[in-house]
């Protein structure tokens with residue numbers, strides 16, 4: 001990654017409309033690095049601020065849109081959340097949890113890696129492009145910087161049996177091909193674009209092979225969430241136990 005030259009930085013600052021007082025200087029520098037790498041010309045204001053990150057739309061020089069998921073580096077709440085998930089994960093055993101920045105960069109890489117595995121297995125997730133320190137850059141789900149709705153936000157008439165089947169289909173690919181369980185699947189972590197569900201927010205997802213003892217329980221919870229949402233919307237659902245039968249969880 002090239003170093004930012006002083007004289008270039010002043011110019012780059014003009015490219016960003018983002019005025020976000022919560023962004024620290026190191027994160028700001030990281031945004032420049034990512035922008036240089038991907039030829040991003042403009043970053044817009046955050047479209048969301050969740051528990052662990054904010055997501056910003058960004059426009060590349062060719063008109064292509066990106067989503068920048070920028071993880072908070074400093075809040076006590078985020079530190080607690082990351083620790084909760086990373087402690088049990090064998091991939092984190094060598095990470096010093098006292099170093100928040102390192103912990104969060106590892107978390108960003110974890111979500112990136114999970115996205116990559118899911119994308120390569122054919123699950124409909126935003127295509128991951130780049131991870132740099134606390135910034136994950138992925139395909140923007142939506143148009144011209146306007147994000148697509150979450151499943152939660154979809155008008156009732158667009159919540160159909162076809163959409164339900166397609167969500168279950170994605171879970172099947174996730175489990176049977178990618179060998180991954182989402183672990184926070186719900187109407188809040190599925191976006192719907194062009195009538196198709198996109199699975200997002202995969203940082204806490206786990207590998208079935210690494211979590212043998214809890215896999216079934218975690219998967220059942222994910223499917224129950226989906227079933228509850230669609231059932232409430234009066235869509236005919238398949239019983240959770242029947243869905244589980246189609247999934248290969250025994251190792």
Ligand SMILES: Nc1ncnc2c1ncn2[C@@H]1O[C@H](COP(=O)(O)OP(=O)(O)OP(=O)(O)O)[C@@H](O)[C@H]1O
Pocket residue numbers: 047048049050051052053054055067069126138139140141142147148150188189200201202
């Ligand atoms: N690739 C994307 N394209 C467009 N919008 C996105 C994309 N990824 C996430 N978003 C938007 O940003 C929001 C937050 O993303 P995500 O759920 O990954 O972060 P989070 O910090 O875990 O949020 P939360 O704590 O609310 O779950 C999503 O609800 C969605 O509105």
Ligand SMILES: [Mg+2]
Pocket residue numbers: 050188189201
């Ligand atoms: Mg989320």
